[in-house]
Amino acid sequence: MIITTSKPFEEVLKALEGEDKVFIVGCGLCATTCETGGEEQVAEMKAKLEAEGKTVTGTVVYEEVCHELNTKRKFRENKEAVEAADGFLVMCCGAGTQSVREATEKPVHPACNTVFLGNIQRHGHFVEKCSLCGECVLEDFGAICPVTRCHKGILNGPCGGTDEGKCETSKEKDCGWTLIYNQLEKMGKLDRFRRIYGPKNWQANMKPGRVIFEKKGEGGE
Amino acid sequence: MTVLIKEHAKPSIQEILESGKFLVTGEIGPPKGTDIDEMIEHIELLKDKVHAMNITDNQSSVMRYPSLGTAILIKELGGEPNLQVTCRDRNRLAIEADLLFAYTRGIRSVLCLTGDSIPAGDHKEAKAVFDLESVQLLQLICNMEEGRDSGGNELKGGVKFFKGAIVTPEAVPIEPQMLKFEKKIEAGAQWFQTQAVYDMDNFKRFMEKARKISDKVYICCGLVLLTSPGQIKYMNANVPGVFVPENLAREMEDAPKEERLNYGIRIMARQIRQLIDEKLCDGVHIMAIGKESVVPQILEEAGVDITKM
Numbered sequence: 022m023i024i025t026t027s028k029p030f031e032e033v034l035k036a037l038e039g040e041d042k043v044f045i046v047g048c049g050l051c052a053t054t055c056e057t058g059g060e061e062q063v064a065e066m067k068a069k070l071e072a073e074g075k076t077v078t079g080t081v082v083y084e085e086v087c088h089e090l091n092t093k094r095k096f097r098e099n100k101e102a103v104e105a106a107d108g109f110l111v112m113c114c115g116a117g118t119q120s121v122r123e124a125t126e127k128p129v130h131p132a133c134n135t136v137f138l139g140n141i142q143r144h145g146h147f148v149e150k151c152s153l154c155g156e157c158v159l160e161d162f163g164a165i166c167p168v169t170r171c172h173k174g175i176l177n178g179p180c181g182g183t184d185e186g187k188c189e190t191s192k193e194k195d196c197g198w199t200l201i202y203n204q205l206e207k208m209g210k211l212d213r214f215r216r217i218y219g220p221k222n223w224q225a226n227m228k229p230g231r232v233i234f235e236k237k238g239e240g241g242e
Numbered sequence: 243m244t245v246l247i248k249e250h251a252k253p254s255i256q257e258i259l260e261s262g263k264f265l266v267t268g269e270i271g272p273p274k275g276t277d278i279d280e281m282i283e284h285i286e287l288l289k290d291k292v293h294a295m296n297i298t299d300n301q302s303s304v305m306r307y308p309s310l311g312t313a314i315l316i317k318e319l320g321g322e323p324n325l326q327v328t329c330r331d332r333n334r335l336a337i338e339a340d341l342l343f344a345y346t347r348g349i350r351s352v353l354c355l356t357g358d359s360i361p362a363g364d365h366k367e368a369k370a371v372f373d374l375e376s377v378q379l380l381q382l383i384c385n386m387e388e389g390r391d392s393g394g395n396e397l398k399g400g401v402k403f404f405k406g407a408i409v410t411p412e413a414v415p416i417e418p419q420m421l422k423f424e425k426k427i428e429a430g431a432q433w434f435q436t437q438a439v440y441d442m443d444n445f446k447r448f449m450e451k452a453r454k455i456s457d458k459v460y461i462c463c464g465l466v467l468l469t470s471p472g473q474i475k476y477m478n479a480n481v482p483g484v485f486v487p488e489n490l491a492r493e494m495e496d497a498p499k500e501e502r503l504n505y506g507i508r509i510m511a512r513q514i515r516q517l518i519d520e521k522l523c524d525g526v527h528i529m530a531i532g533k534e535s536v537v538p539q540i541l542e543e544a545g546v547d548i549t550k551m
Contacts, residue, residue: 172359173330173370177377177429178422180356181410181437184482190359202418216423217429220334220378222393 023051024116024139024147025058033066034073036130039107040228043075044099044106046092046121047082048113054141057133058082058112066112066132078105086117087122096124155226161213163204168221170197174220178202252322255351256404258293259433260524261461263551264518265525267324267435267462268292268537270316272307281312282319284534289321291538293548296353296435296527299326303363310340311503314347323347324406330357333373333391334382339384345401353406353435354379354426367438377422380405380429407431409461410483411439424455433460435527438477440486441518449522462525463517467533467540468506471495507536511543519545 037043045063052058060082067077079102082085083095096103108128115135122129139147152169158176159166168174172190179198182189186199205211268288273281288295295316299309313323325344327337341352356375360368374382382392389400407426413419423434432453436475439445445463452461466484468474471494474486490509497505514526530537541547 074406091255095454143469173356175356175372175375177375177425179413179418180358180375181408181413181419182482183418185414187483190361197416199415202421211421217377217381217425218379220374222371223243226436 022054022135022139022141022147023116024149025052025055025114025133027057027062028134030069030195031134033110033130034070035112037070037075037090040107040128041074041076041080042105042107043070044078044103044109045070045080046086046095046109046111046113046117047080048086048117049082049084052086052113052117052133053082055147056145058117060171063112066110070110078102086111086113087120089120092117092120093124109237153226154221154223155230156222158218158221161216162201163210163213165201165204167197167201170195170200173199174221176221178214191198251320252289252293254322254404254509255294255324255406255433263293264546265294265460265462266292266541266546266548267294267296267525267527268534269296269298269527269529269531270312270530271298271301272309272312274304274306276307278307278315281307282315283385285316285319285321287535288408288537289316289319289428291541291548292528294322294324294351296324296326299328299355299357299496300331301358301364303330303358303360303365305363305365310349313344313349317348322351324351324353324424325348326353326355327379328355328357329372329376329379330360331371331373333371337374338382338386338391341401341403342381342397342399345378345403351401351404351406352383353408354383354431355408376407377425377429380407380426380431384430404432405430406433408437408464409434409452410437411445412437412441412485413483416448420451420455423452427456427459431459433462433524435462436464436466438466438481438484438511438529439488442513442522444485444521460524462527463513463523464527464529465510465513466529466531467510467536468494469533472500503533503536507540507543510540511522514540514544514546518544 045066047058047063063080063082067080070077079099081095081099085091106160109121110123110130110132112132118131137149138151138153140150149169154168167176172188179196183196186192186196188196205214297309297312300306309326313325316323354376360370383403383405386401389397391397409423410419474491477484478486494505517523517526528537
């Protein structure tokens with residue numbers, strides 16, 4: 022789940038300066054769960070923009086705005102409203118917003134900040150447990166990620182800032198290394214804690230990332 | 243190979259510890275800016291009173307005059323530096339380059355730290371680096387000593403440092419901390435300075451555990467000067483791994499306001515004496531945090547004169 026938060030309405034309004042006719046895009050997946058770009062939030066945004074004197078030429082909420090072909094198809098389906106718009110307001114993650122970028126030549130504006138790949142603990146509670154490092158180390162650490170859950174991404178044990186299981190950056194956040202220690206101890210695998218892990222390969226997720234399926238019959242046997 | 247500062251006026255930290263002497267180190271916190279006059283005063287004041295001086299590296303994530311520049315300044319002024327290197331602000335390329343430079347300027351001792359978190363400091367929007375951490379930094383130096391950088395490339399001239407690290411005796415829970423202590427030794431740490439210790443009974447328990455893990459590494463007890471009841475309250479509430487016990491807190495509270503610093507000096511002098519008399523560890527690291535000028539007084543009260551040790 023990609024966690025997003027809504028930008029302040031004033032910021033959105035400022036971005037739309039000079040564009041009177043707006044088309045709004047929401048996402049039926051992550052942004053719906055985050056309540057930043059679902060049907061309800063898109064309708065609210067429409068009303069707020071109209072109250073500010075804007076014309077909303079159309080709205081669309083569909084699954085996977087990040088799917089570029091899907092987005093192009095949705096734009097074709099809404100051809101009239103899309104063509105009437107001066108610009109597009111995208112109420113989902115940065116990936117979705119850039120998907121819209123591929124589907125139009127007109128101005129595209131993000132309505133959200135994209136914050137992390139998150140787990141849903143319960144309604145409205147999202148936490149980051151994976152930071153997409155490109156070289157998964159969960160096997161070694163009892164399936165608790167030190168790269169993400171330790172603020173400093175330390176691979177070799179807690180820093181001196183750990184305090185009764187909490188991180189030095191916030192008493193609200195668990196010290197990832199205390200969690201890992203407890204987990205490995207429970208599993209009888211403290212030998213993994215004793216192992217020295219060398220520097221991480223930070224180029225395993227070199228930006229911009231790119232993964233292409235190998236076509237069957239090519240490159241293989 | 244040319245090492246720019248060839249003559250070492252002072253014995254190194256390694257030489258002091260290996261000769262069995264009780265190591266006394268102080269700390270220099272570089273200023274925020276180019277006015278280094280007061281820092282030079284502190285260096286001049288301490289250079290013959292302590293065996294060596296730590297130089298903090300953007301301490302608490304607050305941007306300051308650099309630790310490496312200060313270490314060289316200390317050498318130039320005839321003192322012995324213990325260069326603190328953190329992994330927060332520099333990636334492995336930058337750290338390796340700094341270490342090459344440090345070596346050619348006669349720096350012989352490096353303290354390897356991960357570094358405080360960025361939000362603790364005064365550049366709250368900066369990008370934290372943490373390309374490496376303390377254990378990996380120790381290993382990296384070992385590799386450089388063998389003539390290779392961390393990319394596996396051959397160096398034209400390597401380095402040689404006395405590799406230090408830190409440990410937090412009052413961390414809760416202590417077990418993961420002790421395992422990390424063990425890993426630091428395995429990664430090449432030859433000596434340790436501890437985070438601030440106030441509770442000597444707890445320190446004794448820590449030393450028993452530490453000696454069981456290794457009787458080869460040197461351990462120096464870190465002491466922070468107490469200056470006021472407010473400071474104690476702040477540290478107990480906000481500084482992880484630091485705990486000022488009730489009796490010391492009361493002692494400071496009972497002190498008349500104008501006498502508080504003197505009480506703090508006396509408490510630390512007493513603790514230094516205890517470390518030496520009871521042979522609890524191999525040295526002391528005095529952190530006076532802005533009050534460097536009273537360090538000679540602390541040592542005098544403790545009856546410690548490094549020229550006679």
